[in-house]
Each structure stands twice: as structure tokens, then as C-alpha cells.
Amino acid sequence: xxxxxxxxxxxxxxxxxxxxxxxxxxxxxxxxxxxxxxxxxxxxxxxxxxxxxxxxxxxxxxxxxxxxxxxxxxxxxxxxxxxxxxxxxxxxxxxxxxxxxxxxxxxxxxxxxxxxxxxxxxxxxxxxxxxxxxxxxxxxxxxxxxxxxxxxxxxxxxxxxxxxxxxxxxxxxxxxxxxxxxxxxxxxxxxxxxxxxxxxxxxxxxxxxxxxxxxxxxxxxxxxxxxxxxxxxxxxxxxxxxxxxxxxxxxxxxxxxxxxxxxxxxxxxxxxxxxxxxxxxxxxxxxxxxxxxxxxxxxxxxxxxxxxxxxxxxxxxxxxxxxxxxxxxxxxxxxxxxxxxxxxxxxxxxxxxxxxxxxxxxxxxxxxxxxxxxxxxxxxxxxxxxxxxxxxxxxxxxxxxxxxxxxxxxxxxxxxxxxxxxxxxxxxxxxxxxxxxxxxxxxxxxxxxxxxxxxxxxx
Amino acid sequence: xxxxxxxxxxxxxxxxxxxxxxxxxxxxxxxxxxxxxxxxxxxxxxxxxxxxxxxxxxxxxxxxxxxxxxxxxxxxxxxxxxxxxxxxxxxxxxxxxxxxxxxxxxxxxxxxxxxxxxxxxxxxxxxxxxxxxxxxxxxxxxxxxxxxxxxxxxxxxxxxxxxxxxxxxxxxxxxxxxxxxxxxxxxxxxxxxxxxxxxxxxxxxxxxxxxxxxxxxxxxxxxxxxxxxxxxxxxxxxxxxxxxxxxxxxxxxxxxxxxxxxxxxxxxxxxxxxxxxxxxxxxxxxxxxxxxxxxxxxxxxxxxxxxxxxxxxxxxxxxxxxxxxxxxxxxxxxxxxxxxxxxxxxxxxxxxxxxxxxxxxxxxxxxxxxxxxxxxxxxxxxxxxxxxxxxxxxxxxxxxxxxxxxxxxxxxxxxxxxxxxxxxxxxxxxxxxxxxxxxxxxxxxxxxxxxxxxxxxxx
Numbered sequence: 063x064x065x066x067x068x069x070x071x072x073x074x075x076x077x078x079x080x081x082x083x084x085x086x087x088x089x090x091x092x093x094x095x096x097x098x099x100x101x102x103x104x105x106x107x108x109x110x111x112x113x114x115x116x117x118x119x120x121x122x123x124x125x126x127x128x129x130x131x132x133x134x135x136x137x138x139x140x141x142x143x144x145x146x147x148x149x150x151x152x153x154x155x156x157x158x159x160x161x162x163x164x165x166x167x168x169x170x171x172x173x174x175x176x177x178x179x180x181x182x183x184x185x186x187x188x189x190x191x192x193x194x195x196x197x198x199x200x201x202x203x204x205x206x207x208x209x210x211x212x213x214x215x216x217x218x219x220x221x222x223x224x225x226x227x228x229x230x231x232x233x234x235x236x237x238x239x240x241x242x243x244x245x246x247x248x249x250x251x252x253x254x255x256x257x258x259x260x261x262x263x264x265x266x267x268x269x270x271x272x273x274x275x276x277x278x279x280x281x282x283x284x285x286x287x288x289x290x291x292x293x294x295x296x297x298x299x300x301x302x303x304x305x306x307x308x309x310x311x312x313x314x315x316x317x318x319x320x321x322x323x324x325x326x327x328x329x330x331x332x333x334x335x336x337x338x339x340x341x342x343x344x345x346x347x348x349x350x351x352x353x354x355x356x357x358x359x360x361x362x363x364x365x366x367x368x369x370x371x372x373x374x375x376x377x378x379x380x381x382x383x384x385x386x387x388x389x390x391x392x393x394x395x396x397x398x399x400x401x402x403x404x405x406x407x408x409x410x411x412x413x414x415x416x417x418x419x420x421x422x423x424x425x426x427x428x429x430x431x432x433x434x435x436x437x438x439x440x441x442x443x444x445x446x447x448x449x450x451x452x453x454x455x456x457x458x459x460x461x462x463x464x465x466x467x468x469x470x471x472x473x474x475x476x477x478x479x480x481x482x483x484x485x486x487x488x489x490x491x492x493x494x495x496x497x498x499x500x501x502x503x504x505x506x507x508x509x510x511x512x513x514x515x516x517x518x519x520x521x
Numbered sequence: 522x523x524x525x526x527x528x529x530x531x532x533x534x535x536x537x538x539x540x541x542x543x544x545x546x547x548x549x550x551x552x553x554x555x556x557x558x559x560x561x562x563x564x565x566x567x568x569x570x571x572x573x574x575x576x577x578x579x580x581x582x583x584x585x586x587x588x589x590x591x592x593x594x595x596x597x598x599x600x601x602x603x604x605x606x607x608x609x610x611x612x613x614x615x616x617x618x619x620x621x622x623x624x625x626x627x628x629x630x631x632x633x634x635x636x637x638x639x640x641x642x643x644x645x646x647x648x649x650x651x652x653x654x655x656x657x658x659x660x661x662x663x664x665x666x667x668x669x670x671x672x673x674x675x676x677x678x679x680x681x682x683x684x685x686x687x688x689x690x691x692x693x694x695x696x697x698x699x700x701x702x703x704x705x706x707x708x709x710x711x712x713x714x715x716x717x718x719x720x721x722x723x724x725x726x727x728x729x730x731x732x733x734x735x736x737x738x739x740x741x742x743x744x745x746x747x748x749x750x751x752x753x754x755x756x757x758x759x760x761x762x763x764x765x766x767x768x769x770x771x772x773x774x775x776x777x778x779x780x781x782x783x784x785x786x787x788x789x790x791x792x793x794x795x796x797x798x799x800x801x802x803x804x805x806x807x808x809x810x811x812x813x814x815x816x817x818x819x820x821x822x823x824x825x826x827x828x829x830x831x832x833x834x835x836x837x838x839x840x841x842x843x844x845x846x847x848x849x850x851x852x853x854x855x856x857x858x859x860x861x862x863x864x865x866x867x868x869x870x871x872x873x874x875x876x877x878x879x880x881x882x883x884x885x886x887x888x889x890x891x892x893x894x895x896x897x898x899x900x901x902x903x904x905x906x907x908x909x910x911x912x913x914x915x916x917x918x919x920x921x922x923x924x925x926x927x928x929x930x931x932x933x934x935x936x937x938x939x940x941x942x943x944x945x946x947x948x949x950x951x952x953x954x955x956x957x958x959x960x961x962x963x964x965x966x967x968x969x970x971x972x973x974x975x976x977x978x979x980x
Contacts, residue, residue: 149845166653169628174656186842187899189871189892191801194625197633217841219884220874220895227877251883258880272845333855334793334834342650353846360850373854375793377836382676383644385958386608386731387812391819393954395832396792412648415679418686421717424710425678427968433648436679436966440646443961446978450957495852498909499844502902507895509886519905 063294066461067305068470070315074445074455075322075400084397084452086325094321095311101484102309102317114491115269116476119277120299120469126292129264129279133286136242136262140205141172142180143287144195146221147209147280150272151244152183153350154281154472159183160346161468162290179205181288187217192224201232205287207242209280211266213250216503222252244279271491273354274480276472291465298469306477316474319456320482323374326400326454333374336392339404340381340441343463347404348378351475358479358490365489372486382440389444393451400454404471405441407461409434522753525920526764527929529774533904533914534781534859543856543911545784553780554770560943561768561776573950574728575935578736579759579928585751588723588738592745595701595721599664600631601639602746603654605680606668606739609731610703611642612809613740613931618642619805620927621749638664640747646676651683660691664746666701668739670725672709675962681711685718703738730950732813733939735931750924757928765936775933778915779941782833785859785913792833795851798863799840799900802922806863807837810934817938817949824948831945841899848903852910859913863930864900866920868893 077085108114137143145155159167159181168180184195206225210218229237243256247265256263264279275281277299282292306316326332335355337348360373379388381403392399415436417429428436445455458474460467483490505515536544567573596602604614618626618640627639643654665684669677688696702715706724715722723738734740736758741751765775785791794814796807819832838847840862851858874895876888887895904914917933919926942949964974 148842153846164650164653166650166657169657170653171657186801186839187892187896188799188801189868189896191623191625192892193870193872194623194629198625198628198630214883216887216895217845217899220887220892223874223876223878223884223887224872224892227875230877255878255882258878333857340647342645342647349846356847356850356854360852360854362853371853371855373850375836375850375854375857377834380645382646383607385955386676387612387808388815389958390952390954391815391832391834393819393957394821394830395815395819395834396830398792398834409648411652413652413683415682416686417682418689419682419714419717423714424673425682427963427966428675428679428682431966433646433651433679433683436675436962437646437648439962439965440676440958442978443965444958446961447958451954493849495849495910496844498852499848499899499903499906502905503895503898504886506898506902507886507890519901 063291063464063466064462065466067301068467068474069457069459070319071457071459072318072322074449074457075326080449080452080454084330084454086322086330091318091321091325092311094325097485098311098317098321099309101481104484105481113269114480115267116274116277116480117303119270120296120303120473123293123296126282126296129282130286130292132262132264133283136205137179137287139203140179141203142182142199143205143207143284144199144225145181145183145207145209145284146218146225147183148185148215148217149353150275151209151211151215151218151280152185153346153353154276155284156183157276157346157350158281158285158290158295158468159288161343161463162285162465163288165342165346167288176289178288181284184221187220192221196224196228201229201240204229205240205242207244207284208252209244210250210252211246211272211275213245213252213254216500216507219251242283244283273357274476274491276350294465295469298466299473300469302470302473303477306474316477317481320478320485322456323400324482324485327374332398332400332454334377334399335374336377336379336399336401337404338379338381338384338401340437341404341406341409341463342380344404345378345380347468347471348380352376352378354475354479357493358483359486359488360495361486361488362495364487366487370486370488372488381444382437385440385444392448392453397452400456401448402456402458403441403445405438405457405459406463407459410462522750522923522925523921524756524925526760527926527933528916528918529778530916530918531777531781533908533916534785539908539911539913543789543913545781545789550777550780550784551770553784556944557770557776557780558768560940563943564940572728573939574726575733575736575939576762578729579755579762579932582752582755585741585755588741589745589751591721591723592742595664596638596746598662599638600662601641601658602664602666602743603658603684604640604642604666604668604743605677605684606642607644607674607676608812609734610668610670610674610677610739611644612805612812613735614743615642616735616805616809617740617744617749617754617927618747620802620922621744621924622747624801624805626747635748637747640743643680646679651680655683655687660688660699663688664699664701666703666743667711668703669709669711670705670731670734672704672711672713675959675966678710701742703742732816733935733950735809753924754928757925758932759928761929761932762936765933775936776940779937779944781915782859783941783944786833791857791859791913793836793858794833795836795838795858795860796863797838797840797843797860799896800863800865800868800922801839803863804837804839806927806930807839811835811837813934813938816952817942818945818947819954820945820947821954823946825946829945829947831947840903841896844899844903851907851912856911859915860907861915861917862900862904864897864916864918865922866918869921
């Protein structure tokens with residue numbers, strides 16, 4: 063593994079490069095330092111008060127080694143691991159699987175998977191896809207991992223009841239060795255059921271919310287089941303934490319990225335933040351980022367209780383594919399977007415472009431290059447074309463995709479978003495806006511205590 | 522198959538339901554009729570001039586039957602079909618595979634696929650994923666379908682050269698029976714190569730652009746290879762065409778949807794258009810829509826040559842999953858979004874929620890319901906919660922997902938977007954903004970005639 067820092071390039075946002083109308087003057091960014099110091103203090107106060115658990119996670123190497131042991135034990139004889147969890151209980155693990163392995167991982171033959179289980183994330187309660195998924199799994203060779211911090215998530219617990227029934231019918235009462243429950247250490251329905259049924263369990267620290275939980279057992283256990291090196295993952299996160307320890311904008315790329323995005327949203331009317339990796343394996347990371355950004359910053363009230371209705375909108379895109387879908391809009395549409403590329407220095411595999419034809423064609427400029435070169439050139443050309451059209455771009459560079467890289471990226475974005483919440487003056491750790499929909503659903507489902515919500519729903 | 526019209530419900534956008542500040546008065550929408558009539562005439566003029574080919578496609582049933590025959594012939598003995606194509610050459614076929622079959626189609630055992638081939642779309646030139654994909658395919662049992670209208674798409678033609686080499690090494694010169702080329706009927710590099718190599722070919726009508734090509738052989742042939750009923754697909758499109766033939770907004774849901782989105786963008790500062798199906802199998806349709814909307818409407822110049830920098834931003838989301846990722850932002854963030862749900866009347870399969878536990882838990886409100894009910898309740902509750910928060914919503918209702926439904930949806934959105942382009946005064950059929958990036962890439966690749974673009978790229 064290459065233990066190299068990711069690079070952060072922001073010259074594509076500067077006035078000197080994209081003009082006065084669309085760009086930021088360097089001085090404006092760095093003159094923000096005093097507000098940054100103040101926001102940093104607020105964040106650190108909450109950390110000291112024990113409210114921000116995600117910052118402690120990179121240190122937990124001992125716990126990670128115990129998770130690896132448990133994963134080794136539980137995956138014995140298993141051909142598949144089925145994770146039941148939605149939102150933050152799934153997006154981190156999926157990002158890890160796709161990045162460190164490949165989005166095609168589950169279709170690889172066993173020898174390409176080192177004999178390790180396939181890994182599925184059943185997020186949705188779509189009855190078609192959930193029943194199809196159970197059909198391609200064999201209960202006697204499937205490990206079910208159920209993840210819900212509260213223990214009461216309607217979607218996940220519905221899947222859980224179906225999966226328990228499915229396992230029990232095939233395995234009888236010994237089915238419980240096929241289940242691992244990841245939930246609150248003390249309370250909630252899932253914790254109680256785990257006790258009754260005798261499931262092995264792992265805890266989610268109470269001070270870590272779902273979208274910040276990738277470095278808890280929520281992300282680590284499924285990753286360890288498929289042999290991902292979670293110790294290197296934590297090291298990546300730890301090293302990014304050290305790199306971003308100072309509030310000095312000149313030294314802290316996570317804070318700098320927060321300030322740049324904040325200024326573009328508030329001062330330059332660019333509320334759309336596109337994350338566009340040039341690697342299929344990082345598209346799920348963009349999905350993870352999309353939740354982190356949207357749920358943390360999209361808020362009606364600030365911490366003073368004033369209505370602000372703030373929140374930039376995250377957008378996931380994929381290079382080079384979306385050059386043939388979204389680039390036209392990014393190049394010529396409204397000046398409302400900031401685009402971050404993730405550039406890969408060296409792909410883990412490359413393919414030379416051959417010329418298996420016996421005659422000349424207009425394609426003869428392609429052979430002699432590789433796909434890795436072509437996609438690299440396209441990333442560079444696209445960022446230059448956007449700059450030419452006065453569109454702000456940022457480049458995150460990773461030398462090679464790995465556990466260490468991922469650890470850095472996860473921590474970079476978690477810290478950025480937690481800090482960016484301070485700039486907006488909102489609480490990045492709550493999500494009050496989703497409660498109403500949940501209560502209305504409970505009402506429709508006939509859950510006791512929610513009858514009045516059903517009544518409010520008359521056409 | 523159920524031949525039922527999709528429903529279009531827009532009361533969630535009206536002032537009466539979401540308030541004066543955020544909603545549209547019904548009168549404002551319908552007072553737009555004279556501009557609609559004029560835009561309709563402009564669109565029909567271009568159709569009469571033969572410039573808008575997609576409107577003729579639903580009639581081509583004879584051609585569809587020939588495509589089915591050819592697909593039956595070519596898939597004999599094949600275990601997989603690999604489509605090489607990017608953007609519009611891939612998104613429609615993928616939407617069809619996922620919707621009519623399932624996103625898990627390629628992982629199903631052969632008997633669940635009726636012995637038909639798996640179907641892969643290799644969009645990206647990511648060297649990691651492309652080489653992994655070739656590893657899980659066997660050349661002697663793979664049909665390669667290469668799709669490029671111009672015949673010169675760098676990404677697709679690079680993949681093509683690699684795939685030809687891979688086939689040739691395994692099969693020798695008889696490899697050509699494993700390739701079908703879909704390209705311009707007369708010209709271009711791919712057409713020439715197909716002649717030289719003796720590939721079977723299918724034409725892309727010159728007056729149909731990539732993002733409007735799903736009902737040409739581009740979408741139809743891959744669909745037919747996996748047994749999708751493309752005749753019913755065309756019938757769905759044809760019936761939607763008839764339903765939307767009149768320019769009268771009260772009778773034409775595609776035009777009405779265009780007007781509503783146009784007014785929200787221009788008058789109400791809501792440039793974000795979210796498409797959120799409540800079905801895993803329709804997420805790829807949202808990806809298809811995302812290209813159609815972005816490339817067609819994101820334009821620097823209007824047809825008078827004036828700078829307009831217009832174009833709403835399409836966003837794909839998934840219900841119920843994104844309730845745990847994006848809903849917080851949609852509920853509480855800025856008032857900048859219009860959200861369209863696709864509601865499914867009846868899922869093709871459903872799963873009852875059992876209660877395999879021997880004791881009471883807070884989950885006892887779940888059994889007695891099915892996953893289909895739960896996801897349906899969640900869609901309803903979410904749209905009501907959004908309405909309560911004054912967020913505009915539209916509901917497209919499909920009784921059941923099928924070829925016929927898909928045909929309706931494809932045509933509905935194609936017509937909407939083509940017409941919406943007239944409201945903005947832009948050409949919805951070009952994409953001038955992507956040329957610069959392509960030329961810079963050619964320069965970097967050393968293609969003859971593009972040297973000066975490489976020179977412009979100095980740091």
C-alpha cells in the first residue's frame with residue numbers, strides 16, 4: 063500500500079484563473095481566518111463536551127483488531143454477507159466495498175474474491191428487489207448483519223423480520239449464529255432482540271450519528287468480512303486528522319474546502335456542489351458524501367433558533383461517463399456549481415489500447431496509449447475546459463485507491479462538513495426534518511400512538 | 522401486461538396546496554397557453570422539416586420485429602451481451618434492463634433469466650472496471666454490441682479496439698459473428714470498419730440524437746437480446762404520443778409538466794428538478810432522464826444567438842432509500858427544488874412482513890403489512906410531509922412497471938424536454954459545450970490536427 067497524502071488543488075476557484083465574476087480572490091478566502099478560528103473553537107468545545115464522537119474513531123485500532131477477529135470467525139463457511147441497513151448504515155460500507163474491491167465484486171468468481179463472501183447491502187424496502195436478493199442467497203451460507211442505531215428503523219427492521227424468518231425456516235433455532243446486530247450499546251428494540259435471540263453484537267457509539275459512522279463497526283465490520291484492511295483505513299483517517307488539526311486555513315485543506323464552498327454558496331450564488339471521481343470504484347463514495355453533505359447542512363433553523371433554510375445541494379457525478387451526460391450543463395448552464403474532481407494518479411490495473419485492424423482508420427491516434435492515460439487526459443482536459451468557461455473546479459488527487467486513501471477521504475469530508483456547519487451556524491449532527499414523514503408513515507401503518515397523524519392525511 | 526395510462530398529478534405544485542410564496546396559481550399555468558401554442562408550432566415546424574426523428578420512432582413496429590429476429594439469431598449460444606457505448610448509447614438500454622428485468626439481472630442464475638444472456642453496459646473507460654468486466658466474460662460466449670453514432674467516440678472506440686483484440690485472440694477471424702455495430706447508416710469510422718470486418722449492423726437514424734435514441738436500435742437491440750418485449754414498448758410510446766398530441770395544456774401532460782418546470786425555474790427560482798422513483802428498478806430511468814434534461818436544456822446561447830446560460834439541473838434520487846439521505850435537505854433546505862415521485866400502484870412481487878419472534882417488541886406494528894404497503898405508505902407520507910413544508914411535488918403514477926409503462930415514460934420525457942427547449946428558446950438537440958473538452962483530449966492524445974489544443978494546455 064502507498065501511504066501518500068491526497069493532494070488538494072484549488073487554483074481552479076481563484077479569480078485569477080476564472081475571472082472576477084465567478085472566481086474568489088485569494089484574499090477573500092484567507093481574510094476569513096478570524097471567523098474560522100471562532101468556528102473552530104465552537105467545534106472543539108462540542109468535541110470536549112463529548113458530543114462529537116467521529117473525531118475519536120481513527121484512534122480505535124484495538125477495537126478494529128477485535129472486529130477483524132470477529133469477522134474472520136463469523137465469515138467461516140459463508141458465501142455471502144447481507145447487510146440490512148439504510149442511509150448511514152449502508153453508504154459507508156458500500157463505498158468501502160466498491161473502492162477497495164470493485165463494484166463488480168459480487169460477480170467475481172470465488173477465487174477472485176480469495177474465497178471470501180460476497181457482500182450485499184439491502185437498503186431499500188422495494189419488495190421486488192428485496193425478494194430477488196433473497197433468491198440469489200442461500201440461508202445456510204449467508205451471514206446477516208442488521209444495522210440500526212435506534213433499533214427501530216422501519217425499513218431495516220422490516221427486512222430484519224423477513225430475514226429472520228428466512229433463516230429460521232432453513233436453520234431452525236441455531237439460526238442465531240448467522241446474525242450480527244450492530245446497534246446502540248444499551249438500548250433500543252434491536253439491542254433487546256439481540257439479547258433474547260443470542261446474536262453477537264457490536265456497538266455504535268451513542269455520540270456518533272449515522273452519516274458519521276463509517277469508521278465505527280457500521281462500516282468496519284462488513285468491510286472486515288471481505289478482507290478490507292480496516293487498520294490502514296483508520297491510519298488514513300488518523301493522518302488526515304493530524305494534517306487538519308490546525309485551524310490555520312493555509313494548513314488545513316478540510317477547513318479550506320469548507321470555506322471555499324461556503325463562500326461560493328453564500329457570496330457567489332453557487333449552491334450546487336458536484337463531486338465527480340474519475341473512477342467507477344469511487345462512485346459509491348460520492349453517494350456517501352451526498353448524504354453527509356445534504357443531511358448535515360440542509361437546515362431550517364440555525365442554532366439560535368432563527369429560520370435560515372440553508373444547505374447547498376450535493377450532486378454525484380462520474381468521470382469520464384458524465385462528460386456524455388452532465389458536462390454540457392456544467393459548461394454552459396447557469397453559474398451555480400462548484401465541481402470537485404477526484405483524480406487518480408495510477409490505476410491499480412491498466413489496459414493498453416491495441417490496434418487489431420489491418421488497415422488505416424481515423425482511430426489510429428488511440429493505440430500506443432492506455433485506458434488509464436485516456437481517462438487521465440480526459441479529466442485534465444475537462445477541468446481545463448471548465449476553467450476556460452469560468453466554472454470553479456477543485457481537484458482532489460489520490461495516488462492510488464486504497465484503504466489508506468479512503469480513510470483520508472472519509473475523514474476529510476467528515477471534518478469539512480462538521481466545520482462547514484459551524485460557518486452556517488447550524489447543527490450538522492441532527493436531522494429534524496425527516497421526523498414528520500416517519501410519523502405519518504407510522505400513522506398509516508397503524509402504530510400505536512400515531513393515530514392522529516393518519517387522521518391528518520385525508521385527501 | 523397491463524395497458525394502463527400513467528397518471529399525472531400536479532396538485533402538489535399549486536398555490537392552494539403549498540401557499541402563495543412557493544406554489545403556482547392554476548391561472549398562471551393555464552394563462553401560458555398562447556406561448557405554448559407558439560412553442561408547439563415551432564416544434565412542429567422542425568418536425569415537418571424532418572429534423573426531429575424521435576417522434577417517428579414509436580411507429581416503427583416492422584423494424585422492431587426485424588430487430589427481435591436478429592436478436593434471437595445473434596444471442597444463440599451466448600452467455601453474455603456486452604454493450605460498448607457511453608451516454609445516450611447506454612443509458613436507455615440500461616434503464617430498460619433494470620426496469621423490465623431487475624438491477625440484479627446479471628446475478629440471476631441462467632434459469633431465472635430464461636436461459637437468455639446477461640447484459641452489461643461498459644460505459645466508462647476506467648481501466649480497472651473495464652478489465653475486470655472482461656475477466657468475468659468468456660469471449661467465445663459473448664456478443665459485443667458497439668454503439669457510436671459518429672463512429673468516432675474516443676471512449677467507445679478504445680473499448681472496441683480492446684474488445685476486438687480480445688475476441689480475435691480467442692476466436693480467430695470468425696470473431697466477426699460476435700459483433701454487432703450500431704451506427705450511422707452511411708458514414709463514419711465504425712460504419713467503415715463494420716464493412717471491412719463483416720459485422721452485422723443496425724442504423725441510427727441521422728435525425729435522432731444520442732439522448733433521444735432509446736427507441737432506435739440503440740436501446741431496442743440490447744433489450745431484445747434479453748427478451749424484452751420492444752413491440753409493447755413502442756406501443757406505450759405511441760399511446761403517450763397520441764395522448765400528448767394536442768397543444769392544449771389541459772390535455773397534454775408532457776407540455777403541462779414542461780410549463781410547470783419552466784415556471785418554477787424562471788419565476789420561482791427553483792432550478793433543481795428531482796426525479797425520485799419509489800422502485801429500485803426505475804433508478805436507471807432517472808439516470809437516463811438526467812442526461813436528457815441536462816444536455817437538452819443546459820445552453821449558453823438561445824436560438825437567436827443571445828447569451829442565456831440557462832438550464833435547470835436534474836437530480837436523481839431513490840425512494841425510500843433517499844429519505845435517509847436527501848430528504849432532510851428537501852424538507853428544510855432552500856426552496857429551490859421541484860420533486861417528482863414515480864409511484865408504483867402494484868409491485869410485480871410483494872413480501873409479507875412476518876413476526877418470527879416469540880415475544881412482544883415495539884416492532885409489532887409491522888407484521889400484517891407487506892413491504893409493498895410500507896414503501897407505498899412512505900411515498901405518500903413523504904409527499905404529504907413535503908407539501909406541509911411548502912415544497913412542490915408532482916406524482917407520476919404507474920400501475921405496474923412494464924415495457925408498456927416504460928414506453929410511456931420515455932416518450933413523455935422526450936416530448937416534455939423537446940418542448941421545454943422551445944419555452945427557453947434554445948435548441949434541445951445540440952450539445953456544443955462538450956466540444957472543447959474533446960478537442961483538448963485529442964490534443965493530449967496526439968491526434969493529427971489537434972496539436973494546437975495541446976499547446977494551449979500549459980500549466
